[in-house]
Amino acid sequence: MGRIEASGARAYGHVEYLANSIGPRPSGSKRALRAAKYIREELERYGLEVQMDPFGPLVFSGEARVEVLGNDPMGIEAIPLMFSGATGAGGVVGDLIYLGARPGAGISRMDLSGRIALAGEPPGNPFTAIPRLVRAAADAGAAGVIIHARSGGPKGFSLEAGAGNPPSAFISSDDAFSMLGALASRGRCRVRLRVSARAFESRSSQNVRAFLGPRDGRGRVVICSHYDTVMGSPGANDNGSGVACMLEAARALAEAGHEGGVEFVAFDAEEPHPYCMGSRHYVGSHRDPRAIKCAIAIDMVGVGLRKGNVPALKALYRAGYHRGKVLQTPGRLDSEIIRVSRDLGITLVRLMEVGLSDHVSFLRAGIDASLLRWMDDPFYHTPDDGAANVDPRKLGIMCSIIANSAAILSGSSDRGAGAR
Numbered sequence: 001m002g003r004i005e006a007s008g009a010r011a012y013g014h015v016e017y018l019a020n021s022i023g024p025r026p027s028g029s030k031r032a033l034r035a036a037k038y039i040r041e042e043l044e045r046y047g048l049e050v051q052m053d054p055f056g057p058l059v060f061s062g063e064a065r066v067e068v069l070g071n072d073p074m075g076i077e078a079i080p081l082m083f084s085g086a087t088g089a090g091g092v093v094g095d096l097i098y099l100g101a102r103p104g105a106g107i108s109r110m111d112l113s114g115r116i117a118l119a120g121e122p123p124g125n126p127f128t129a130i131p132r133l134v135r136a137a138a139d140a141g142a143a144g145v146i147i148h149a150r151s152g153g154p155k156g157f158s159l160e161a162g163a164g165n166p167p168s169a170f171i172s173s174d175d176a177f178s179m180l181g182a183l184a185s186r187g188r189c190r191v192r193l194r195v196s197a198r199a200f201e202s203r204s205s206q207n208v209r210a211f212l213g214p215r216d217g218r219g220r221v222v223i224c225s226h227y228d229t230v231m232g233s234p235g236a237n238d239n240g241s242g243v244a245c246m247l248e249a250a251r252a253l254a255e256a257g258h259e260g261g262v263e264f265v266a267f268d269a270e271e272p273h274p275y276c277m278g279s280r281h282y283v284g285s286h287r288d289p290r291a292i293k294c295a296i297a298i299d300m301v302g303v304g305l306r307k308g309n310v311p312a313l314k315a316l317y318r319a320g321y322h323r324g325k326v327l328q329t330p331g332r333l334d335s336e337i338i339r340v341s342r343d344l345g346i347t348l349v350r351l352m353e354v355g356l357s358d359h360v361s362f363l364r365a366g367i368d369a370s371l372l373r374w375m376d377d378p379f380y381h382t383p384d385d386g387a388a389n390v391d392p393r394k395l396g397i398m399c400s401i402i403a404n405s406a407a408i409l410s411g412s413s414d415r416g417a418g419a420r
């Protein structure tokens with residue numbers, strides 16, 4: 001069996017549809033439903049058997065707006081943090097206080113009673129640093145919390161669900177600059193923060209599963225990506241790019257008449273706290289984990305500006321902690337993917353960090369899994385994560401790695417495990 005040919009241009013068409021025609025698609029939204037329907041119809045068009053797998057995560061919907069009050073009023077677009085508290089229609093009004101561009105320890109000992117706290121994006125891992133900052137400001141009495149980007153647009157992130165969070169929103173670095181200008185010139189600055197927010201159990205969240213080849217036997221190779229986005233981001237790279245490459249690999253393998261057992265899964269609800277809910281539901285629904293031979297997760301593979309600018313594999317450390325659990329490196333799977341890439345003339349580098357994406361759900365269940373990613377994306381989780389920033393050539397390289405790895409790992413190729 002020869003090389004499987006996959007097209008970056010075709011994959012780019014999926015990115016355009018998901019990011020431009022559909023747009024932001026947080027889990028539980030109508031747009032997430034449209035994305036699921038699109039993915040389903042594509043997979044059916046390739047002749048795969050598709051199964052929708054619904055589940056009910058706690059999700060969030062809402063909108064946020066900031067106003068600087070007074071003589072020279074200013075209206076500012078904001079993105080609510082997922083699981084932010086809600087304000088009434090009149091919002092919360094308070095004096096603005098700036099906690100610094102890189103807020104650190106000591107906030108919870110301050111007196112922020114009745115104030116609207118503004119702070120730069122805290123240093124460190126945003127998945128833990130942002131909830132910690134909001135919690136500290138709330139403990140100090142803040143009536144609302146506004147976080148600003150260090151550069152560029154506002155970002156979508158999640159707070160802890162059910163934590164009784166204060167009204168919290170994210171704004172751009174430019175808008176923060178204007179607010180700080182107003183504070184500096186006036187000495188005192190009244191601000192209104194309005195957040196409409198609703199946390200609810202989703203009745204429309206679902207994973208889309210599609211099967212190629214035999215469904216049992218020695219285990220399927222799972223190729224997966226999440227299709228939901230954070231609030232306010234069209235999600236072209238995160239993760240329209242991963243879904244696009246998954247779809248194009250499915251098409252290419254089906255068209256090549258591949259007969260090994262491969263399952264393609266598009267996960268919902270990766271983005272809201274406690275994260276990766278779609279993949280956790282998926283892994284948890286398997287009574288026999290041996291039904292899954294290994295998993296390749298694809299997340300953010302169409303933008304890459306980091307020095308060196310090469311595609312990368314994550315989850316490659318000897319042993320590391322994730323939420324208190326030691327995860328082992330799936331060294332053999334990684335080596336196999338790297339070898340397949342080398343045969344295609346592609347250098348894939350190993351990153352010595354686990355990251356947080358759907359591969360972690362598999363690793364935690366003891367299933368070999370790797371994450372494909374292209375580093376780094378300056379538009380991550382912002383309204384600027386649009387199709388125009390996604391590079392079809394990068395998608396083409398990733399599609400090629402995925403389709404050929406899936407072919408070899410699922411073992412109906414003459415270069416498969418039996419032949420070597």
Ligand SMILES: [Zn+2]
Pocket residue numbers: 226238239270299300357
């Ligand atoms: Zn993602």
